[in-house]
């Protein structure tokens with residue numbers, strides 16, 4: 001059975017025509033696959049490679065290079081909290097600690113017990129004037145406070161809450177530690193912070 005729906009595979013097949021270099025389609029394609037499955041399984045990555053007519057090793061190299069791609073199950077709602085300079089000076093570290101306590105996890109990528117939440121610390125999201133900032137469900141949440149974080153979590157725990165998906169912002173580009181680029185194949189999966 002296919003990991004990705006025919007609808008998503010069709011979208012992925014159409015991506016290369018939108019880029020001067022067809023290989024550039026790999027990141028949006030992986031984003032679509034992750035959106036559908038929740039994280040990038042080996043089968044999902046193989047299907048992306050086949051749909052783009054790319055070497056599976058290259059696709060896996062890209063997926064393992066960037067922390068925005070998840071190779072293990074992550075929360076349905078993921079907090080990407082900016083801890084770069086402007087946000088840090090305006091309390092980002094306190095926001096991170098508050099998120100961790102509120103969803104009951106201890107480290108980045110850890111899944112909350114209810115399976116709904118996880119968090120990551122990321123590089124500058126380009127919205128420094130609204131620091132501290134995070135991205136949650138494709139939205140930027142600005143001028144964060146502990147109360148605002150609590151409200152966002154409560155909204156997502158309520159089944160009556162419509163999912164907040166617009167406007168969609170691109171995923172934050174944070175990297176895993178790597179000894180080589182994804183283009184050269186061999187990469188190291190250990191996660192660090194990060195550069196855009």
Ligand code: FES
Nearest residue numbers: 082087124125128
């Ligand atoms: S430093 Fe956080 S958005 Fe720029």
